[in-house]
Amino acid sequence: MSTSRAEALKTINRIIGNIKIGMLTTVGADGHMHSRPMDTHEQEYDGDLWFFSEATSRKVDEIRANSKVSVTYASGNSYVSLAGTASLVTDVAKKRALWKDDLKAWFENGPDDPNVLLIRISSESAEYWDGPPGGKIGSAVAAITVMLTGNEDAYGTNERVSLK
Numbered sequence: 001m002s003t004s005r006a007e008a009l010k011t012i013n014r015i016i017g018n019i020k021i022g023m024l025t026t027v028g029a030d031g032h033m034h035s036r037p038m039d040t041h042e043q044e045y046d047g048d049l050w051f052f053s054e055a056t057s058r059k060v061d062e063i064r065a066n067s068k069v070s071v072t073y074a075s076g077n078s079y080v081s082l083a084g085t086a087s088l089v090t091d092v093a094k095k096r097a098l099w100k101d102d103l104k105a106w107f108e109n110g111p112d113d114p115n116v117l118l119i120r121i122s123s124e125s126a127e128y129w130d131g132p133p134g135g136k137i138g139s140a141v142a143a144i145t146v147m148l149t150g151n152e153d154a155y156g157t158n159e160r161v162s163l164k
Contacts, residue, residue, distance in 0.1 A: 003159050003161050005047075005161070005162070005163055008126060008128075008159065008161040008163065009045065009046065009047065009163075011128060011130060011159070012045055012080055012082075012126055012128060013044060013045050015073065015075065015078045015079075015080050015128060015130060016040075016045060016073045016075075016080055017044075017045075018075070019040075019073045019074075019075050020039060020040060021037045021038065021039060021040070022037070022038055022040050022049065022071045022072060022073050023035045023036070023037055023038070023071065023072045023073075024036055024037075024038045024051065024059065024069060024070075024071050024119075024121075025069060025070045025071070025072070026059050026062035026063055026066070026069050026086075027062060027065075027066045027068065027069075028058075028062050029061075029062070029065060034058070034059070034062065036059065038051045038071075038119075039051065039052070039103075041098040041100070041118075047122065047123050047163050048120055048121065048122055048123065049071055049082065049084075049120070049121040049123070050098055050118055050119070050120055050121075051118065051119040051121075052095075052098070052103055052106070052107060052116060052117075052118060052119075053116075053117055053118075053119050054106075054107070054115050054116065054117075055088075055090075055114070055115045055116070055117050056115060059119070060088060060117070060119070063086045063087075063088060063119065064088070067085045067086045067087065068083075068084075068085060068086075069083075069084060069085070069086045069121060070082060070083045070084075071084075071121055076131070077129075077130075077131025078128070078129065078130050078131055079128065079129045079131075080126060080127075080128045081126065081127045081128070082121070082123045082125075082126050082163075083123070083124055083125045083126070084121045084122050084123040084124045084125075084163075085121070085122050085124065086119055086120065086121050086122075087119075087120045087122070088117050088118070088119060088120075089117060089118040089119075089120050090114070090117050090118075091118075092111065092112055094118060095111035095112075095116060095117075095118055096111045096112075098111075098118065099111045123163045124162070124163055124164055125160065125161065125162050125163055125164075126159075126160070126161050126163055127158070127159065127160045127161075128157075128158070128159055129157070129158045130157045130158075
């Protein structure tokens with residue numbers, strides 16, 4: 001089954017729409033991957049993700065050296081993994097547009113601080129697993145449904161899509 005970009009974006013939005021934290025993975029100078037929780041700053045996913053960071057952070061150094069990154073989200077029985085390219089954005093107007101007051105806890109000088117920047121992830125591909133609702137009970141019901149009917153769609157869907 002081939003999923004269009006528009007259909008994929010709609011599904012990804014539904015899955016990650018209420019998830020505030022994504023796990024951003026970068027590649028270090030030693031070749032090892034480093035993951036950390038990041039607060040996502042955009043209401044509707046359009047293929048780009050936005051995160052605030054300090055310009056002097058290790059993740060920013062890693063992005064400067066290797067811009068290939070991934071971001072993962074999980075909620076209940078649904079998961080999304082996005083792969084793409086990161087860029088560093090210092091545009092004050094964009095920082096102000098995405099700014100939320102709770103960011104003051106990490107960036108006390110606000111969006112005008114030159115040490116505060118945005119990490120923009122331009123997604124190139126996605127894979128998502130959209131499982132049955134209801135946590136463990138939903139998974140158990142799906143497993144029984146598959147055993148009784150042979151219909152593996154009861155487990156949900158798994159799609160790999162290009163977002164270019």
